Amino acid sequence: MMTAYSLCDLSSIKVSYEKYSSKRGDAPLSGAFASDDTLTLSVRVPRALCACAALLRLYRDDDMTTREITAELFEFDIAHDVYRVVLALSDICTDGESGLFYYTFMLDTPYGTLYTDRDGTLNADGGAVSCEQLTVYEPSLYVPSKFRGGMMYQIFVDRFFDGGRPIVPEEGKVRNPDWEHGVPMYAEKPGDALANNEFFGGNLWGVADKLDYIASLGVDTLYLCPIFEAASNHKYDTGDYMKIDRMFGGSEAFDRLVSECKTRGMRLILDGVFNHTGADSRYFNKFGRYDGPGAYNSKRSKYYKWYSFDEYPDEYNCWWGVKILPAVKSEEPTYREFINGEKGVIRHYLRRGIDGWRLDVADELSDVFLDELKAAARAENSEALVLGEVWEDASNKVAYDKRRRYFRGRQLDSVMNYPLKEAVIEYVLSGDSTRLCMTSRELWAHYPEAVSHVLMNFLGTHDTERILTVLADVGTKNMSNRELAGFRLNQKQRRLAKKRLKFAWALLAAFPGMPCIYYGDEAGMEGGRDPFNRMPYVWGREDAELGAFYRKIGAIRRNEPLFSDGSLEIIDTGDTAQFMLCREYGGRRLVAVANLSGRPWELEFETPPKRLLGKGRCGDTVIIDDGAVEYFIL
Secondary structure (H helix, E strand, O other): OOOHHHHHHHOOOOOEEEEEEOOOOOOOOOOEEEOOOEEEEEEEEEHHHOOOEEEEEEEEOOOOEEEEEEEEEEEEOOOEEEEEEEEEHHHHHOOOOOEEEEEEEEEEEOOEEEEEOOOOOEEOOOOOOOOEEEEEEOOOOOOOHHHOOOOEEEEOHHHOOOOOOOOOOOOOOEEOOOOOOOOOOOOOOOOOOOOOOEEOOOOHHHHHHOHHHHHHOOOOEEEEOOOEEEOOOOOOOEEEEEEEOHHHOHHHHHHHHHHHHHHOOOEEEEEEOOOEOOOOOOOOOOOOOOOOOOOOOOOOOOOHHHOOEEEOOOEEOEHHHOOOOEEOOOOOHHHHHHHHOOOOHHHHHHHOOOOEEEEOOHHHOOHHHHHHHHHHHHHHOOOOEEEEOOOOOOOOOEEOOEEOOOOOOOOOOEEEOHHHHHHHHHHHHHOOOHHHHHHHHHHHHHOOHHHHOOOEEEOOOOOOOOHHHHHHOOOHHHOOHHHHHHOOOOHHHHHHHHHHHHHHHHHHOOOOOEEEEEOOHHHOOOOOOOOOOOOOOOOOOOOHHHHHHHHHHHHHHHHOOHHHHOOOEEEOOOOOOEEEEEEEEOOEEEEEEEEOOOOOEEEEOOOOOEEEEOOOOOOOEEEEOOOEEEEEEO
């Protein structure tokens, strides 16, 4: 038995890991591998530990089985012993071509059996150890490479621009004519019912007219919030998937937008809301606005099987209990055919020229539905992107008590990178990069490298507070809707928020993936939670300083290939207020550094680097000012 004294002595001893891939050669930083690869896992153990043997304990999440594999003593020196295990990944996947695994090395020592933790520490309790994750994906996994190194721009269409073509609202919809100062309708408190039938008049004509402006930011991919026919202004309550909403200009405006995007070499991604429809829809038809019976009107409706009723017709399963959003059974064959079939929604819009889909609430879509959706998209366009809304680490996500397999090869190409967003914001506000270091290392280790290069990296979306308001850190989350409706940052708060935003955006843009601008963030728009984060764009009143900074970052990324293909390594700076990452490709390195230490940070390089962001030529020693982010090429 290990004594307390021995445990105290061992607390300072750490091991280190290495992974070698037969396909990649040198030890990679990514922890995701194809199942036709052979992986060598090794652990370097300090000689002071007196280990005499080692086993690899490998847990397979798919069937909850555990294997113990003898590790060989591979090499040793005066200070360390190195034990290794060579794994043919196809063998450990057994009944499939992919898998999710967790592992630890069990060391036989004079102190008893010790287990290695993922942070390199040792634990005598095998049940308490935090294991390393190993993601194994199918060899056929392919992620469209044309999105690498690009930038995205997300638009909430009704609030962007009308293109000089105001559209008369349909019956039941109202127009707010005050684009410059109007405040969207809001409920008394979050969660209360709200019609969302007020429109400011933005449309697809307007989006097409502003493509040159969007491209000037360095953007090459446009992501639109839903544009299909629906009763609301947000359109997450789809009424008819096969119709572009008339309030947005209908099919004519859509076709023009597609054409103008292609002329500029820009890509277009649509928002697919497939977990639920609107109650006011062709498929449910609760209010009788559509011809023919919907599921609410008749059990003989061809759409009846799409929905779940507890007590017909008024008690039905809804998305998060919202009665205007009846949930769809995505495993239902007729629904899957309607969305994913030869003549289904996915292929229809790809034929019309879009380049991919963002899937709303992907966690609530069944595996079979996602498998078929990805297959349909690829059948129509081999370079189509399928991106999911997932708020956590998508490689090991558990949703509704089920482990998801998004990145095994058949479902998602990418996800919205909420973990990175939260980690960047925490660092900016607290000055502590601990969470950012941990999050970025884990995501890079858990995701297939091709996925990491097309992650949607962002600081704000239609579902979050405006990033400028967040970074002002003035307690808006605790304000009532009535308070938020009239709230604006004062000059001092805004100056601080702008400084923080430039820092945060420059830092985010250095990571693998596609930085995404939520419309108006680059113009300095403010706003609390929905609907105050969805105000009309401030045309003619943009913040020129912020706009110029966003364009500068866009130009840097567009002109430097390392943003497309560089690997990722997080460098330990010895100070949690400082952050450094390194990306390497083709013998060249990009170093991004961020300093919130309250003092200048002196960095020494072997040879003078090239400065991409910041001013002045570099010598062997470079000073990073407090509150600055800098990029260097070595």
